[in-house]
Amino acid sequence: MHDLRMIRENPAAFDAALATRGLEPLSAGLLKLDEERRELTTRLQELQSRRNEASKAIGQAMGQGDTDKAEALKAEVAEIKQSMPQLEDEERAKAKALNDTLAAIPNLPAEGVPVGEDENDNLHVSQWTTPRTFHFPPKEHADIGPALGMDFETGAAMSGARFTFLRGQMARLHRALAQFMLDHQTSENGYVECNPPLLVRDEALFGTGQLPKFAEDQFRANDLWLIPTAEVSLTNSVREQIIDDLSTPIRLTALTPCFRSEAGAAGKDTRGFIRQHQFEKVELVSICSPEDAHAEHMHMVESAESILHALELPHQKVLLCTGDMGFGARKTFDLEVWLPGQDAYREISSISWCGDFQARRMNARYRPEGEKKTAFVHTLNGSGLAVGRTLVAVLENYQQEDGSVLVPEVLKPYMGGVEKLVPQG
Incomplete structure (x- = not known):
């Protein structure tokens, strides 16, 4: 607002x-x-x-x-x-x-955000590591996954398009990724783990900007909405509150299922595991004072990027232009991971500073030290990371010529000694 x-x-x-x-x-x-x-x-x-x-x-x-x-x-x-x-x-x-x-009016861009119409006008900021050289034609995850337990047919049969059934070693790798991300963000980057509601009222989605403009992108259950991201629940945890001490940012994280109708993405990524109606994500949210917002934005970007570093996944950082930013963002960095099967970088995390835009919608305030009057907090959010898209990146970057997939070193403690996924049957 x-x-x-x-x-x-x-x-x-x-x-x-x-x-x-x-x-x-x-x-x-x-x-x-x-x-x-x-x-x-x-x-x-x-x-x-x-x-x-x-x-x-x-x-x-x-x-x-x-x-x-x-x-x-x-x-x-x-x-x-x-x-x-x-x-x-x-x-x-x-x-x-x-x-x-x-x-219904989107947030105003911050100073320094490049002016542009779409993703073609985004600004490349940095690239991390050189993509692996393959001695065989690398495959897309949708071609590698079925033999390893990524069952698209069963998911579609019971729920329709954009649903997938993970089995066995594939489900274990997916769980390992999620647990590693959550452990890393809480132990290394200062976020407090939360387990928030997955169903919320209208005012919660209004507070973070999904309502009223993007109602068609949401799933509804009776009088409640299924969250499209834990950003909704985590950010609204300070709704209608006055925080007495905001001398340090409040950093929250949660691993939750997310639900999106993808009404605005018809025809995009219909093949594979990239764009699903139901997926898991480790979300990062920060509540801070305006003075801390810039440094907190950089910290959140580094926190998301640290997962990609640990998994040794090649990626690049991009500053979004005005025409490609989300509705509630003032400034957004995207992290794009390299997918050798697609021969392209694909977005795996968006990290946004929203200023006081969401806080005004939620009436979330704090009391600056030494002042009687209150002020609106600043909110930030980002993926740390989307679990399904990270799984896709691991499958494509760690694939072997025989159809197996090596397990990244940091995930081995979560895999019970399994060092690679091998085709079954």
């Missing part, structure tokens, strides 16, 4: 920032709605004040025996009471229209 005061004070800057995201100027319409709402509020306050004055004057007139004045005042109070409900309805309608409009 945007700061309406900021829009009032500098509408041109607001429109200019929106233009970098490809949006038309919106400040004039917002300010018109705001002015109309404030006029109604002022009129209601004036009527309320006059009603109170007239009600008090009725008693005085009666005490003085001036019945004509008392009756006139009673008629005035009755007229005010009759007119106020309509004005209150109009005020609520204007306020709702204003809030609904504000809620």
Whole structure:
């Protein structure tokens, strides 16, 4: 959510920032709605004040025996009471229209974010290690996986497209990856492990920006929503709170299933394990003061990247342009892992600084040291990492010519001594 005061004070800057995201100027319409709402509020306050004055004057007139004045005042109070409900309805309608409009506007890019239309305008920042040279044509994971326990047919038969059934050694490797990620983020990078709800109310998805704009991308169960990412649950853990001490960032992590309808990704990655309706992810969330936000963003990027380093997976870091950033982000780095079977780098983590955009939607605040007034916190989130996509990267980068896949060194303690996955049957 945007700061309406900021829009009032500098509408041109607001429109200019929106233009970098490809949006038309919106400040004039917002300010018109705001002015109309404030006029109604002022009129209601004036009527309320006059009603109170007239009600008090009725008693005085009666005490003085001036019945004509008392009756006139009673008629005035009755007229005010009759007119106020309509004005209150109009005020609520204007306020709702204003809030609904504000809620649908994406966050403003931070200074230094490259202006662009799509992924082609993203800025390459760095690359880590040289991809392995294969002495045979490397295969895609969808061709390697079935013989190792990645069962696409059974998953599709029971649940439809974009569902996969993992068996045996493949399921074990998937679990090993998830446990390693969670252990690493808690023991090495300072995150506190959480086990949050997977079903949330409307206001939780609104708080992190999935509602109302992206409702079609979510799965709903009765009156609750299945989380598309643990970002929703973890970030909303400070909803409607005032944090007394935010001298150090609050770092949270969770391994959860995630559920996405992928309505906005029709036709993309229909083959294999890249884009699923149900998947697991280790999410990273930080709640911090504005002063700590930049350093915390860098820490989160390094935390996600440290998993790729430990697994020795070649990857690159990319700064997203204004046209490719998510709805709630001010600045986003993507980590893209090398997939030799596809001969391409593919996104495996997005790490975003959201400023106070989500905090305003959640009313999450803190009390700066030495100050009486509260301020909105800053929120950050990122994958540390998406387990399924990391599994894909391990399969493709550690594949052998005979169809087996070596287990990365850091995962061997989680695999019960298994050192490679071998084709079955």
